Amino acid sequence: MEGRDVATRVRDLMPELRRDLEALVRIPSVSVPGQIDQPLLDAFELTSRLFADAGVAVDRLDLPDTAPVVTGEIPAPPGAPTVLLYSHYDVVPAGDLSQWSSPPFEPTERDGALVGRGVADTKSNVIAHVGALRAWGGRPPVGIKLCIEGYEEIGSGALGTYPPTDPGRFQADALIIGDMGSIRPGQPTLTTALRGMANVTVETRTLASGKHSGLYGGAAPDALLALLKALASLHDDAGDVAVAGLRRNEWAGPAQPEADFRELGTILDGMPLIGTGGLGSRVWSGPAITVTGIDVPSVDGAVNAVSPYARALLNVRVHPEQDAVEAQTAVIEHLRAQRPYGIELDVRPGATGNGFAAKTDGPAYTAAREAWSEAWGRDAILAGSGGSIPIVSALAQALPQAEALLVGTTDGFANIHGPDERLLLDEFERATIAEADFLGRYAAAFTGDGSAR
Known part of the structure; x- marks a missing residue:
């Protein structure tokens, strides 16, 4: 299937993907240390069902001090690589309800965006994974592994150290870490570094x-x-x-514009930033x-x-x-x-x-640059992030040769963890198209004997 065909298929799927996203957001799956309550289990069950319907042979991984993890696989076609899809179904608490303009667990559309707790961080990334598989009719040209957890917001529990003890369960040539997004709306972004x-x-x-x-x-x-x-x-x-x-060290690539940083950080007018050097080195490297x-x-x-x-x-x-x-x-x-x-x-x-620094010179990054640039109609950039995703360093330790793509549906103005968290629906669509397109481009980078071209 050509990239244009994948894009058309994803666009046709968007109404049902949005319905699935709204159903997942309505579940108040807030993770709390020492608790595995019913909403977390409900979110796990719905997430499992959505991936099963998208062609994955779903399994459940239970570990101490964490919510159940959705795992599973679609076997790779002969000679094709395998891609691990990661995301999480838990969310942070809604906080002060008086600061929300609509109920946090009732997704509401406003000005081309969906508002609700978890729409951006990161249930839309869960659904983007589902959408990418549906675009290929549940039979993608690569193998698929899953790791969708439910305790990410509070440190991942025992999952945070588990992958190196069971690398076969996660074995893949590339990882798509669906917990990031564009540095700003309309700018496709591949995040290559996370601070520890x-x-x-x-x-x-x-x-x-x-x-x-x-x-x-x-x-x-x-x-x-x-x-x-x-x-x-x-x-x-x-x-x-x-x-x-x-x-x-100084950040070598493009950095976040200071005006965006000030707006996102709600920095008061006339207040100086602290530190010296490039903004990228102060908040990323x-x-x-x-x-x-x-x-x-x-x-x-x-x-x-x-x-x-x-x-x-x-x-x-x-x-x-x-x-x-x-x-x-x-x-x-x-x-x-x-x-x-x-x-x-x-x-x-x-x-x-620990933090994470990606290797960016392999076939997965080549395919990703092409797919994300095509989906947005402009060149993708490489950026860093000051935040942390606990599981990423553990997966990198378990799979030292795998390329890790930190991507997603959100953008820098999504207000994750804050009131009126929002997801731009066009960013959601483009991110899903890019992921589906990537699976085809990445498969094409390998020869019949499983080696990269």
């Missing part, structure tokens, strides 16, 4: 209890002042990370350290007292190719060496997750 992540907790206790600031302030060791001084040492005067051993939580006395109800205790949680974003534990250790050692005002800090490691 590490958490660090730092705390100090200096007094048995708070003491009157008039009687003791100026000599009694103030835990909050000590913590703030230590935290300030993590960045230099320009806002660049000042921890030795954290890797950074360099480190970042964010104070994501801090335990200190509240201003409301505060009393004039020296603080006896203070604690902060740090989130460290790590260069795509640096080991996350190595980066975490560098931050811990930096903080332990500070001793503000002679006070020793208690610094402890938290969760980590």
Whole structure:
């Protein structure tokens, strides 16, 4: 089937694909640590049924501390490669319902977009996988493997380390990681790098209890002042990370326009960005350290007292190719060496997750550049992402020779994890066309004996 025929077939399928997407979005499949509730199981069942109807011999993988994983396969035709399709059916909570203009789990069309929790992150990517298989009548020219999980939003549980222990279940020549999308509407994008992540907790206790600031302030060791001084040492005067051993390099490809970054980040007018160098290196190929939580006395109800205790949680974003534990250790050692005002800090490691850097010179990337460029009618670009997808590094470890394509249906303005999350329907259609077209182009890149041309 030619690319034009695939595109026509996908367009014909869009009404039923949209119905399936809306049915999946109506299931409030919010993942919560330690819980596998009925909505998660309902989403698993619907996802399994949709892939079975699209020609996949579906299976179920149960692992500790995670929702059931949809696995399965379509055997490859002789000499053809195999492609693993990944996505997830869980979502984050809706949050403050008063911030939504329509009920979050009732998908609503508005101005060419579908609004609802999970429409962009990432149930539309689940349905794009289904649509690509339906476009080939359930008999694609490549083999198919599945990995559709239900705990991605809270770290993937045991699945996050499982693939290297069972590589045969995931064995493929290329991966389509359906959890990304266009850097902006209308710009086809292949994401080639994800930063890693590490958490660090730092705390100090200096007094048995708070003491009157008039009687003791100026000599009694103030835990909050000590913590703030230590935290300030993590960045230099320009806002660049000042921890030795954290890797950074300039981003070589196109970067997100600053105007888009400011709009998406809701940065107030006149407020400067922090750090130096290209925006790509600051948010894609360099480190970042964010104070994501801090335990200190509240201003409301505060009393004039020296603080006896203070604690902060740090989130460290790590260069795509640096080991996350190595980066975490560098931050811990930096903080332990500070001793503000002679006070020793208690610094402890938290969760980590490695980043990912794709190999972009193989037949899958050649086929993907062609397919995504054709679907949008303009050249696809390579971009990075500051976020993390926990399973990607595990799949890369299990399948070191496979090419990984991080693509999808969403765009930079989709407001994922926020109120009025939205999916542009034309981006959804183009992403599905591109994926279906890719399967044909990728198959054509191989000879009858299974080797790349």
